[in-house]
Amino acid sequence: MNKSQLQxxxxxxxxxxxxxxxxQGIKILQLFGLxxxxxxxxxxxxxxxxxLGAKDIIKVENTRLTAAQANQLALxxxxxxxxxxxxxxxxxxxxLQLPEQVEGVFSCPNSNCISHNEPVxxxxxxxxVSGQVRFRCNYCEKSFHRDLMAV
Amino acid sequence: MANPLYQKHVISISDxxxxxxxxxxxxxxxxxxxxxxELLKHKVVASCFFEASTRTRLSFExxxxxxxxxxxxxxxxxxxxxxxxxxxxxxxxxxISSYSDAFVMRHPQEGAARLAAEYSSVPVxxxxxxxxxxxxxxxxxxxxxxxxxxxxxxxxxxxxxxLKYGRTVHSLTQALxxxxxxxYFIAPQALAMPDYLCDELTEKGINFEFRDSMxxxxxxxxxxxxxxxxxxxxxxxxxxxxxxxxxxxxQVLENAKDSLKVLHPLPRIDEITVDVDDxxxxxxxxxxxxxxYARQALLALVLNESL
Ligand SMILES: [Zn+2]
Numbered sequence: 001m002n003k004s005q006l007q008x009x010x011x012x013x014x015x016x017x018x019x020x021x022x023x024q025g026i027k028i029l030q031l032f033g034l035x036x037x038x039x040x041x042x043x044x045x046x047x048x049x050x051x052l053g054a055k056d057i058i059k060v061e062n063t064r065l066t067a068a069q070a071n072q073l074a075l076x077x078x079x080x081x082x083x084x085x086x087x088x089x090x091x092x093x094x095x096l097q098l099p100e101q102v103e104g105v106f107s108c109p110n111s112n113c114i115s116h117n118e119p120v121x122x123x124x125x126x127x128x129v130s131g132q133v134r135f136r137c138n139y140c141e142k143s144f145h146r147d148l149m150a151v
Numbered sequence: 152m153a154n155p156l157y158q159k160h161v162i163s164i165s166d167x168x169x170x171x172x173x174x175x176x177x178x179x180x181x182x183x184x185x186x187x188x189e190l191l192k193h194k195v196v197a198s199c200f201f202e203a204s205t206r207t208r209l210s211f212e213x214x215x216x217x218x219x220x221x222x223x224x225x226x227x228x229x230x231x232x233x234x235x236x237x238x239x240x241x242x243x244x245x246x247i248s249s250y251s252d253a254f255v256m257r258h259p260q261e262g263a264a265r266l267a268a269e270y271s272s273v274p275v276x277x278x279x280x281x282x283x284x285x286x287x288x289x290x291x292x293x294x295x296x297x298x299x300x301x302x303x304x305x306x307x308x309x310x311x312x313x314l315k316y317g318r319t320v321h322s323l324t325q326a327l328x329x330x331x332x333x334x335y336f337i338a339p340q341a342l343a344m345p346d347y348l349c350d351e352l353t354e355k356g357i358n359f360e361f362r363d364s365m366x367x368x369x370x371x372x373x374x375x376x377x378x379x380x381x382x383x384x385x386x387x388x389x390x391x392x393x394x395x396x397x398x399x400x401x402q403v404l405e406n407a408k409d410s411l412k413v414l415h416p417l418p419r420i421d422e423i424t425v426d427v428d429d430x431x432x433x434x435x436x437x438x439x440x441x442x443x444y445a446r447q448a449l450l451a452l453v454l455n456e457s458l
Pocket of ligand 1: 108109110113114115137138139140141142262
C-alpha cells in the first residue's frame with residue numbers, strides 16, 4: 001500500500017477515482033452528482049503525487065461509475081484512474097476515453113452564442129488536437145480550449 | 152433522381168461536399184444563361200432579417216422573384232413585434248416556418264441558423280449569423296471564380312487585408328481547399344489568418360504561405376481577393392502606415408497575368424482605388440451581381456427535387 005492510499009481510508013465496495021489533477025476533485029463530485037447519492041464519500045484534496053505533484057482522490061461507497069461517466073471524467077482529468085472495488089479488492093479498471101460529444105455540461109464561452117438565450121442544451125464536439133482537448137460548439141462553431149469551459 | 156440538396160438546410164459552408172458545391176455552381180451557370188422563371192412557382196419564401204443587411208436581403212428577394220416565388224418577412228426585427236414581445240427565436244421559427252416553404256434568415260448571434268434548423272419544418276438558409284457563417288457569400292465567390300477561370304481546380308489565390316475577422320475569407324479558404332488551390336495570405340500582423348484555420352489547412356495538406364506585399368506574388372495569381380482593413384483596429388499613425396501596404400492601385404497590378412481577376416465582398420471603402428475599376432482585372436461588381444444567381448441556384452435546388 002502506498003503512502004497516499006494510507007491517507008484516505010480504504011473502501012469495502014464502490015469506486016475509487018485516483019490521480020485527479022489537484023483542484024478538479026470538487027468539480028467532479030458536482031458534475032456526477034455524487035454528493036446526492038447519500039453514500040459514504042471520502043475525498044482527499046491536494047495529496048502528494050509523484051506524477052502530478054499534487055492530486056485529488058475520490059472514493060464512493062456502493063456506487064459503480066458507468067463507462068459513460070468515466071468518459072465524461074476524461075474531460076476534466078484525462079489521466080485519472082477509475083478502480084471498481086469489491087470486498088476491498090480492485091475487480092475492474094475503467095479505461096477513460098474522450099467522448100465524441102458533450103451535451104448540457106458546459107455553457108458556451110462565446111457570449112454571443114445563440115445557445116445562451118434559447119431553450120436548448122449546449123452541445124460540443126470533442127476533439128484532441130496534438131494532446132490538447134478542444135471543444136467545438138454545435139451552434140456557433142467556435143473551438144475552445146478546455147480551460148475556457150465553465151460548468 | 153433527387154438532387155442531394157433537396158429539402159436540406161444550408162447553415163455552414165463546411166456542411167457541403169465538393170460535389171454539392173459543384174452542383175450549385177453548375178446550376179448558377181445554367182440559370183444565368185437560361186432563366187427559369189417558374190422554378191419557385193407557388194412557393195413562399197420567408198426572408199427574415201433579425202438584423203439589417205440591405206444588400207444580402209435584396210439579393211435573396213430578387214432571386215426568389217426571378218424564379219417566380221413569393222416573399223414574406225421583415226428587413227429588421229426592430230420593426231417587428233417579435234423583439235418587443237420577447238419571444239424566443241425557437242418559437243418564432245416554428246411559426247414562420249409553418250407559413251413558408253423555405254426560411255432565409257439573418258441574425259446577429261452566432262449559431263442562430265443552426266438552432267433555427269432544429270425548430271423549422273422547412274429548409275433554413277443561413278444569410279449570416281453574427282461573425283459565424285455566411286454560406287451564400289462563399290457560393291457566389293466560388294461561382295464567380297469558376298466563371299472567370301473556367302475551373303476551381305489548382306488555382307493560386309491571394310487573400311489580402313483583414314484575414315482575422317473576415318469570415319468570407321475563412322469560409323472561402325475552407326471551400327477552395329476541396330479543390331487543391333494554393334493560397335497566399337497578405338495581412339498586417341494584427342489581422343493575420345487565425346491559427347486554428349491555418350492548422351486546419353495544414354491538416355488537409357493545403358499549400359499556403361504568408362507574404363508581405365501583393366507585388367511579390369502578383370505574377371502567379373489567378374484570383375486576388377481583397378478585403379477591408381478597418382481603421383478602428385489601429386491607432387491613427389499605425390493605420391496610415393499599415394493601410395498603404397494593403398491598398399490596390401493599377402500600379403500594383405503591373406505584373407498580373409491577363410486572366411487575373413480582383414474580387415471583393417463589398418462594400419469597398421478605399422482599399423481598391425476607383426481607377427482599378429477601369430482595368431480588365433476588376434470583377435467585384437459582377438461578383439455582387441452573381442450573388443443573385445448563386446442564391447437562385449441554391450433556392451431552386453433546395454425546393455425542387457429535380458430541375
Ligand atoms: Zn457556442
